[in-house]
Amino acid sequence: MRITDIDKSLFTNAWIIAETIGGHIHPVTYELIGAARGLADARGSKVAAVVIGGEADASLFAYGADLAIVVNAPGFSGFNDELECAALNYLIEKHKPEMVLCAATARGRALIPRVAVQTVSGLTADCTGLAIDPETGDLLQTRPAFGGNIMATIRTSHHRPQMATVRPNVMKAPPPDPSRSGEIIHETLPVGAARNAKRVIETVRSGEAQINLSEAKAIVSGGRAMKGPEGFNMLKRLADKLGGAVGASRAAVDAGWVAYPHQVGQTGQTVQTALYIACGISGQIQHLVGMQSCGCIVAIDKNPDTPMMRLADIAVTGDVFEIVPAMTEAL
Numbered sequence: 642m643r644i645t646d647i648d649k650s651l652f653t654n655a656w657i658i659a660e661t662i663g664g665h666i667h668p669v670t671y672e673l674i675g676a677a678r679g680l681a682d683a684r685g686s687k688v689a690a691v692v693i694g695g696e697a698d699a700s701l702f703a704y705g706a707d708l709a710i711v712v713n714a715p716g717f718s719g720f721n722d723e724l725e726c727a728a729l730n731y732l733i734e735k736h737k738p739e740m741v742l743c744a745a746t747a748r749g750r751a752l753i754p755r756v757a758v759q760t761v762s763g764l765t766a767d768c769t770g771l772a773i774d775p776e777t778g779d780l781l782q783t784r785p786a787f788g789g790n791i792m793a794t795i796r797t798s799h800h801r802p803q804m805a806t807v808r809p810n811v812m813k814a815p816p817p818d819p820s821r822s823g824e825i826i827h828e829t830l831p832v833g834a835a836r837n838a839k840r841v842i843e844t845v846r847s848g849e850a851q852i853n854l855s856e857a858k859a860i861v862s863g864g865r866a867m868k869g870p871e872g873f874n875m876l877k878r879l880a881d882k883l884g885g886a887v888g889a890s891r892a893a894v895d896a897g898w899v900a901y902p903h904q905v906g907q908t909g910q911t912v913q914t915a916l917y918i919a920c921g922i923s924g925q926i927q928h929l930v931g932m933q934s935c936g937c938i939v940a941i942d943k944n945p946d947t948p949m950m951r952l953a954d955i956a957v958t959g960d961v962f963e964i965v966p967a968m969t970e971a972l
């Protein structure tokens with residue numbers, strides 16, 4: 642579809658693209674619905690959850706969706722970005738949403754830029770804030786820019802839909818209201834609407850992908866101070882005591898002491914755990930944007946005056962190689 646000479650009044654409602662993992666709704670879906678709810682309320686419109694392949698789940702309504710648009714076609718089992726892109730293009734052309742929000746997950750990052758190009762809409766990736774300009778009604782899409790040193794607010798004034806991605810754990814999911822219900826619209830992708838050059842033969846889970854920091858209860862994270870992989874073994878013992886996972890700064894990942902899936906920050910994962918223990922991480926902005934929403938932040942550093950020590954709820958000044966074993970022992 643090509644949208645030129647846009648009549649913005651034709652476009653209405655805030656859409657979110659529902660994300661599923663292993664047949665279950667990914668929690669980021671509810672975070673997107675919460676964000677879309679506020680935007681739709683500001684525009685006097687509705688929130689629609691788009692389910693590509695599968696069925697609408699009642700939880701979509703409980704978290705704030707007014708309608709679910711379910712689209713199915715042969716080949717929707719397993720992720721196929723070409724097919725899903727064709728389905729979204731079809732739905733966007735037919736229903737004309739004003740905004741489309743998608744999770745910045747591996748699937749979302751593969752899917753939504755294709756849709757943005759094909760609908761000539763533009764896309765703001767990894768937004769940390771979304772709001773409506775009260776004067777123009779445009780979506781204000783805020784995200785870190787220039788290595789996280791400034792926050793840029795981007796608007797898409799001349800194209801529709803306005804499209805943005807949001808990483809998991811950046812927005813808060815609203816409390817569910819099980820008494821809410823909504824309308825379900827079933828759609829079928831017309832035959833021939835997709836080129837479908839790809840076929841998913843098999844889905845294989847890599848060992849590293851099982852490190853899911855975003856779902857951990859607690860994270861014990863290490864930085865350059867850990868000096869090597871042995872330092873991370875020490876952190877792992879503390880994390881195990883807490884039933885948590887090990888995170889890392891980019892300095893530690895770049896040094897090869899710990900694998901990339903552990904990295905927290907702008908170019909790693911965004912986490913929102915109840916407890917985050919930063920061990921010898923100075924707290925540069927690119928790290929902080931990935932963990933500053935955690936419930937309780939504990940920092941351990943020799944230097945009491947780092948950004949991380951200033952941000953922390955509990956700042957412990959001292960040597961990580963003395964303090965971490967003592968904490969593990971005490972637990």
Ligand SMILES: Cc1cc2nc3c(=O)[nH]c(=O)nc-3n(C[C@H](O)[C@H](O)[C@H](O)COP(=O)(O)OP(=O)(O)OC[C@H]3O[C@@H](n4cnc5c(N)ncnc54)[C@H](O)[C@@H]3O)c2cc1C
Nearest residue numbers: 864865866890891892906907908909921922923928943961
């Ligand atoms: C575009 C871009 C993207 C980036 N993305 C990320 C990202 O996603 N995640 C990320 O983490 N970084 C990222 N960075 C890098 C970031 O800017 C920092 O360089 C990095 O976070 C620093 O890691 P660190 O805190 O471990 O190291 P340092 O800044 O060197 O801090 C080490 C800390 O350990 C303390 N220390 C040393 N020895 C001990 C000891 N024995 N006991 C206690 N404390 C000790 C020091 O006092 C210091 O505070 C990015 C940078 C750029 C430009």
